[in-house]
Amino acid sequence: MADLPHDTDPQLPPAEVEDVIPPHAHGWWSHYVFSQDAKYIAIQYAGTAMAIGLVALVLSWMMRLQLGFPGIFDFITPDAYYQFVTMHGMIMVVYLLTALFLGGFGNYLIPLMVGARDMVFPFVNMLSFWIYLLAVVVLVISFFVPGGPTGAGWTLYPPQAILSGTPGGQSAGILLMLLSLILFIIGFTMGGLNYVVTVLQARTRGMTMMRLPLTVWGIFTATVMALLAFPALLVACIMMMFDRLLGTSFFMPSLVELGEHLSYGGGSPIAFQHLFWFFGHPEVYIVALPAFGIVSDLLAVHARKNVFGYRMMVWAIVGIGALSFIVWAHHMYVSGMHPYFGFFFATTTLIIAVPTAIKVYNWVLTLWKADIHLTLPMLFALGFIVTFVNGGLTGLFLGNVVVDVPLSDTMFVVAHFHMVMGVAPIMVILGAIYHWYPLATGRMLDQTMGHIHFWITFIGAYAIFFPMHYVGLVGVPRRYYEIGEPAFMTAPVEGLNAFITVAALTVGAAQIVFLFNLYWSRNHGRVAGSNPWRATTLEWLTPVVPPEHGNWGKELPLVYRWAYDYSLPGAPEDFIVQTDPGPKAPAAAPL
């Protein structure tokens, strides 16, 4: 009993370092532009990520118009189509999801949730954002250079990525893409070191690691993973740049391109794939783990119940993080690597399904005998569970090497990864914004617009990606400008594709409602007051809401309990904040 996470020992360790109040910004520039306040940097990160995300959204519309109504839109040439596909994928994975979860939520929530005044290196934190912004600018510039952006697919596989048969391969497109990624990684590393050191070193008194909210655990683990995974992408980008500019042959064997012998020789295209996926697979969990953490907290707060199996949840996050470094080649079952690798990577991949399933069970069990408030964050959290379970289960098809063979490189894969790392994490992002918007602005988001947004997004996204699995099952390969009506199809997919396109356009339009809501509620939303959701965690307990620079006024908060004391029997309220020294959990509490 003694080591239960809801143990509420009122003893606090003495402070190891003195509290330092960060210097205040004085000028307009240092306050609003070159801000060193993690909360402000978070908003900058989130704003930039959403702006570039809007570009990705429009690109997905273009792509769907071509697939749903081939031959009608003249401006979507094959070159343009592949450029849309590539930029959509790269923006969503790296510049939106990674940046928003870590740079956005990480910056806003880590210092507040661990009871720190700010990130430990505020200046480096500021630099992190500006370099990220530069990376985004370089990415945007690539749309306007002759030849346009790269159309190599977001995986950028050589040799095609740097050859003339691919849009942007022999023009500036691919170079700007690689440069932008390099900048992103540099910027991210600055932010990432900050998040890790802040979690390890700047927690307030009483905030042990096992009292951290799962949000912090998710973001923390994802950041550690990103710091280990991104270097593989960095070197791959630099090596490919050398291949393209200096004539080295890291990834380039002897080639004959359209009848002409090129001067490359001896390199290995598969080496790039190993480097790419050594980054790329952890990347999936870099996006997923913050979502896992945040959704656990959303469920707990809005169901008025502790997260079921907190310690198991923590170990599942850490276990998934570690395992995700030895599963990368499941993206390469049919890449031509040695076929015996398939045995190893299929086994590790299916093993990772176990901790992932545990997380799903614990989310669902958190709702068992809970007091479920069907608020917008709760609705999005439920949407997450449905899409994540669906996408996770189709992962068992693709992870099991021999089942992957017929499905690999088909639309089934596209449907799978959109469901599991597109829709599901975005459900969490949206739920989290509805949840923490009142903290950041002091006002609630509009409920009516919120409900319209939720229902269209949730049902629409499911209607896009569930049937798409069957397009792949029929045999339609991914990255096809048009499929036509080949004889192998059991039924034509034209109608289904048109349906998916209409659904995609609708879901995209619903996001505009959401953006308008973000803008409108800033001044017209219902005033939230402090702690509108009656949550236990520290971010809601600042002396002023929205929290000011330095977060905590004169005194740092002291933490006496874990983050999930909801509906404690005998307690006067259905929540006890982390800074409340009593009462203890009753001895008769279950377990």
Add this chain to the structure above:
Amino acid sequence: MIIAIVLVLIVVGSVAFHMLSPWWWTPIASNWGYIDTTLVITFWITGIVFVMVILFLAYCVFAFRHREGHKAIFDPENKRLEVILTVLTTIGVAALLVPGLFVWKQFVTVPDDAIEVEVFAQQWSWSYRLPGEDGRLGTSAAELIDGDNPLGINPYDRFGKDDIIVDGGDLYLELGQPVKMVLRSIDVLHNYYVPEFRAKMDMVPGMVTYYWFTPTRIGDFEVLCAEYCGTAHGYMRGDVYVVSPEDYQVWLQEQETFADYAAAAKAAQDTQFAQSSQP
């Protein structure tokens, strides 16, 4: 409340779509029925889990929704339940993995009686090479490719002389004869994918990859490139015909060998030389 109903509808709708919709995989034309079986097992196991989890979720949302005076229980951990769920999941996952690995073992083990057929990919067309009477393909290299040697066959390798070249044409395969598809590319990644055969593998410049299968149904099948290879990726298609042994022999006799190519090139060169040396 509405959300609980919607969750149930999602389950019902998904299962109904799976059962009733006409979109399903194309009938198989190779020996890889085991792959289909494994896939069907996976559909059953994952489908049952999906239905159970989402219905349980819907029940929770309905039964434990907030009402006046309703309070949640306090229930931090339940070791026994967590262990049971972990063990059950592990068993389910093993039930998927073990048959999968057995079939994979077969997939990567080429039978001794398989004949080799080389597929040669470039942007954006397919060519083929079959061994001649010696039953062996000669060595090859991208560096050797020129107008008279489209596949880059080593002219000093005696096994290459009788190799049969199908330059940009269609491939014929003999019904019931196991084939090892030897895959080469000379520019970018490609992937030789015939939906009815269920097998696929990337073709990587600088190396040779393979897969094997036995065609089990006579017919005309479409080849699609399944690894993105540049602008015309979606148009990199071709045809492969599975025919009876007699028809296969007829087709085989019509094809030219590397020696024929070399002789034609030599003749053309001689003519050119003769013409250019005339006064």
